[in-house]
Amino acid sequence: MGLTRDFFITLSQNQALNSAAKRWGLKLGAQSVVAGTNIEEMIASVKKLNAQGISATVDNLGEFVYEREEALKAKEEILAVIQAIHDHQVDAHISLKPTQLGLDISYNFCLENLREIIEKANQYGIFVNFDTEDYGHLQPTFDLIDELSADYNNIGTVIQAYFYHSMENIKKYKDFRLRIVKGAYKEPEHLAYQDKKDIDENYIKLIEYHLLNGKFTSIATHDHHIINHVKQFVKQHNIPKDKFEFQMLYGFRKDLQLQLVKEGFHFCTYVPFGNDWFGYFMRRLAERPQNLSLIAKQIFNK
Numbered sequence: 001m002g003l004t005r006d007f008f009i010t011l012s013q014n015q016a017l018n019s020a021a022k023r024w025g026l027k028l029g030a031q032s033v034v035a036g037t038n039i040e041e042m043i044a045s046v047k048k049l050n051a052q053g054i055s056a057t058v059d060n061l062g063e064f065v066y067e068r069e070e071a072l073k074a075k076e077e078i079l080a081v082i083q084a085i086h087d088h089q090v091d092a093h094i095s096l097k098p099t100q101l102g103l104d105i106s107y108n109f110c111l112e113n114l115r116e117i118i119e120k121a122n123q124y125g126i127f128v129n130f131d132t133e134d135y136g137h138l139q140p141t142f143d144l145i146d147e148l149s150a151d152y153n154n155i156g157t158v159i160q161a162y163f164y165h166s167m168e169n170i171k172k173y174k175d176f177r178l179r180i181v182k183g184a185y186k187e188p189e190h191l192a193y194q195d196k197k198d199i200d201e202n203y204i205k206l207i208e209y210h211l212l213n214g215k216f217t218s219i220a221t222h223d224h225h226i227i228n229h230v231k232q233f234v235k236q237h238n239i240p241k242d243k244f245e246f247q248m249l250y251g252f253r254k255d256l257q258l259q260l261v262k263e264g265f266h267f268c269t270y271v272p273f274g275n276d277w278f279g280y281f282m283r284r285l286a287e288r289p290q291n292l293s294l295i296a297k298q299i300f301n302k
């Protein structure tokens with residue numbers, strides 16, 4: 001399992017494969033977990049989710065960008081997504097990754113790209129979530145949030161439970177709308193828990209802390225054990241349903257997504273779309289090698 005995870009995470013960061021895959025269209029089964037390659041397809045998927053009582057957080061796929069032109073293109077695409085969310089009046093907000101907007105090129109360049117995006121989203125009352133990436137980009141991401149949140153309040157971020165120091169971060173961002181996740185990257189032992197049991201324990205602690213704090217909490221997991229625990233916890237502590245939501249990725253555990261909606265919980269699906277799908281898809285395979293069956297199904301259905 002460890003070796004399989006490392007293998008897919010290494011592939012997810014392979015620059016040559018990531019670039020090549022942009023020209024392939026959606027392949028290898030990625031079409032099951034990526035909602036199309038353009039805005040029209042994404043909006044159609046969001047409308048379907050909305051019709052089922054599910055809101056969406058839309059990710060115009062892209063990460064680890066090293067060329068200014070590519071980062072500027074990503075910014076324009078995200079501005080177009082914001083416009084489309086507004087024009088179609090769908091129930092959706094934005095998820096983005098700072099490395100897609102040039103964090104590795106220059107901090108200030110990324111800051112200005114983000115400012116433009118947040119400004120436009122703010123005009124339309126659309127929330128923008130900063131996804132958290134690998135450890136090397138974590139502090140700069142928080143620095144960007146600190147600067148931008150001085151001017152805007154439509155920003156939130158993600159806390160990754162595998163880091164030993166995540167409780168400090170959740171305390172620092174206690175007034176923010178936060179998504180809490182287990183963590184998707186490969187991090188060394190001196191920074192992050194490696195065992196599922198330790199990660200799960202810390203994950204629950206973080207969720208409970210933020211829920212009790214009264215700020216909006218997005219519990220982003222496919223893990224039914226965690227979801228069941230949260231259901232009990234919110235009941236015991238009388239935490240109103242409008243103070244939290246469950247989130248899952250597009251294409252995963254659709255029955256459970258709908259079941260939670262049926263039980264009256266707020267639910268938000270993470271909707272990735274675009275050509276830059278390879279890294280995202282490889283991380284999904286790293287998390288759960290059973291996801292390889294998605295590939296098999298796609299191949300045999302052809």
Ligand code: FDA
Nearest residue numbers: 131132158181182183184220221222223247248249270287
């Ligand atoms: P995990 O993979 O630990 O699975 C636990 C158990 O749940 C499994 O053993 C199985 O029993 C069950 N299970 C899981 N998937 C299943 C499936 N498909 N079918 C049936 N059973 C299943 N990461 C990050 O570092 N930064 C970020 O910004 C984000 N953002 C983000 C948004 C959203 C909406 C989600 C759902 C996830 C993220 N992540 C993330 C990814 C996250 O950190 C994590 O890697 C994955 O969600 C996988 O962990 P899980 O909590 O889903 O359970």
